[in-house]
Amino acid sequence: MEQQVTIAEYSDFSRAHIARSKLESEGIPCIVITPASNVFGGGVMFSGIQIRVPKEAREHAYAVLADLDFGEEERMHL
Numbered sequence: 001m002e003q004q005v006t007i008a009e010y011s012d013f014s015r016a017h018i019a020r021s022k023l024e025s026e027g028i029p030c031i032v033i034t035p036a037s038n039v040f041g042g043g044v045m046f047s048g049i050q051i052r053v054p055k056e057a058r059e060h061a062y063a064v065l066a067d068l069d070f071g072e073e074e075r076m077h078l
Contacts, residue, residue, distance in 0.1 A: 004031065004052040007061050016049040019065055026064045028057045 010016040016032050023030045033050040053061045 003055045005055045005058050006033075006050045006052050007058060008051040008065060010049045010051070013049055016051060019051050019068060022068065023051070023053065023061055023064055026060070028053055028061050028064065030061070 008016075008019060010019070013034070020030055020032055030051055030053045033052060035048050035050070051061075051065075
């Protein structure tokens with residue numbers, strides 16, 4: 001099994017899905033990890049939604065995601 005590394009973390013599932021789609025369109029396999037969820041104000045909030053890619057694809061993945069602008073909520077794992 002190849003080693004996976006976390007390259008980005010999002011608080012919004014739709015942003016994580018956009019990032020995943022962009023990576024996959026560039027031929028980079030990735031997985032989305034949702035380690036925790038909380039019920040707040042009648043809705044479900046996810047925290048720490050991670051995007052993981054194979055270690056050898058890390059640099060290419062950073063380059064692919066570099067032009068996504070989700071503001072300060074996005075956190076890249078450099």
